[in-house]
Amino acid sequence: MQSTSTETEQRALEQVVQQFRAALPPNMVITDPQQLRTYECDGLASHRVVPAAVVLPETAEQVRDVVRICAEHEVPFVARGSGTGLSGGALPHSSGVLVVTAKMRRILEIDLANERAVVEPGVINLDVTRAVEDRGYYFAPDPSSQQVCSVGGNVAENSGGAHCLKYGFTTNHILALEVVTPDGEVVELGGPARETAGYDLLGAFIGSEGTLGVVTKITVRLLRKPESVQTLLAGFPSTDEAGAAVSAIIADGVTPAAIEMMDALAIEAAEQAVHCGYPEGAGAVLVVELDGPAAEVEHTFAEVERHCGAHGAFEIRVAADDHERAMIWKGRKSAFAAVGRISPDYIVQDGVIPRTALPEVLGRIARLSAESGVRVANVFHAGDGNLHPLVLFDDSEPGANERAEQVSGAILDLCIEHGGSITGEHGVGADKVKYMGRMFTADDLDTMQRVRCAFDPAGICNPGKVFPTPRLCGEVPGPRRGVHPLTEAGLADQF
Ligand SMILES: Cc1cc2nc3c(=O)[nH]c(=O)nc-3n(C[C@H](O)[C@H](O)[C@H](O)COP(=O)(O)OP(=O)(O)OC[C@H]3O[C@@H](n4cnc5c(N)ncnc54)[C@H](O)[C@@H]3O)c2cc1C
Helix, strand or coil: CCCCCCHHHHHHHHHHHHHHHHCCCCCCEEHHHHHHHCCCCCCCCCCCCCCCCCECCCHHHHHHHHHHHHHHHCCCCCEEECCCCCCCCCCCCCCCEEEEECCCEEEEEEHHCCCCCEEEECCEHHHHHHHHHHHCEEECCCCCCCCCCCCHHHHHHHHCCCCCCCCHHHHHHHHEEECCCCCCCCCEECCCCCCCCCCHHHHHHHHCCCCCEEEEEEECCEECCCCCCEEEEEECCCCCHHHHHHHHHHHCCCCCCCCEEHHHHHHHHHHHHCCCCCCCCCEEEEEEEEEEHHHHHEEEEEEEEHHHHHHCCEEEECCCCCHHHHHHHHHHHHHHHHHHCCEEEEEEEECCCCCHHHHHHHHHHHHHHHHHHCEEEEEEEEHCEEEEEEEEEECCCCCCHHHHHHHHHHHHHHHHHHCCEEECCCCCCCHHHHHHHHHHCCCHHHHHHHHHHHCCCCCCCCCCCCCCCCCCCCCCCCCCCCHHHHHHHHCCCCC
């Protein structure tokens, strides 16, 4: 009698776990069902899958051994850093292994003369800055989760933060990676210098959401702390005026380090949670931060104040010192969690639109909300058009989740319609797989999958993430019939 695929998977898993136990020190392999449940989701708790096994390697060699064993038995694996991802990217595979880098937290080298550091993937984002700040340096990518998220996760998601308007995303701050490829080979991508010859495989890897291999070492760029920082909080009657002020500031040639916007509902939530004391009656607030040489900051700051005033700001507060700056940021940084105070459940959406479309799209979101009866709070990186609508609902009400999902999807449609994207920084993961077909054609998706297949022909590295239908590199064939147009044109081979 032939064995079923589930029996085959089970046998492969047993062999894999046996080999892990032989290759790794004790306590690095978890198979106890209760302990496995700790890892069943990342920051997107609406998706849950219990992995078959978890490994907690401490060195790159151990990661390599784990991946080689998985590859030998074609057992899927998923890398996980701190598990703060918001798109289910680190969602485990039920018949697979979760490779957790939380024990790989060493800063291996600090080289200030060349403004770089080498870190293990589990190092917490803020710990990089903490290690060098007394010498006047910092690591620029600053996701709001920076106190807990890992640099490995930042690389995989190409994470951004409030200050990526001026400083760019994680990809702009990584010089080199050591990666274990899905067949267990250890490769170096990039190099210690800013530019390397050949294809930009480093660029291809950053933002690949754990689908091309496991990062084991990261060379990050360090920046000098700016001479001067100025922060302002401006209260506006509505998001229309605030959005117009954002466009005017940028059109004037000013590039603030950050421009963040919160609407009335987001302000209400933040007030309840942290009593941030934002301007009373504001329909929207802007937090604008400028940094750089003192003379330049002083000049451009006056311009920013002028634009805010000209576009209806009824109150402008300037932080006099670090304490007041922290108070201004406190409301913004607490906003996601604060929304839990005004709604039992919510979806954190992440989409991008051209900055100039802000007033139009925010107006359409407000209409969607009014028509559906689903409340939406907006808090976002206004400078680069990266929206984070928080779609509020109460899961105990029948159909509320579905209505919220519908509004959430309709917001992404608005982003696409305005020439934007279905994700700005949280990634596609498991959550937005269903939206990829709205943004890309089947041929686009196939072409992207070819890159994935080149790294992972067996399809074992974080399968089921990013792409809706695996059709290439020998995976389950989807709806495509006939030869792929690129193959037909002699431009690409089928793996
Ligand atoms: C309150 C809150 C605020 C947030 N704010 C922001 C924000 O401002 N900006 C932003 O961009 N994101 C934000 N995020 C999302 C999240 O923190 C980032 O995506 C972060 O980079 C994830 O890091 P992590 O270590 O938690 O990764 P995980 O969640 O563990 O994993 C994320 C992805 O990275 C992959 N991965 C992890 N480690 C490795 C590795 N070593 N090799 C290969 N792949 C790997 C995983 O497979 C998964 O696909 C926020 C999240 C929360 C909960």
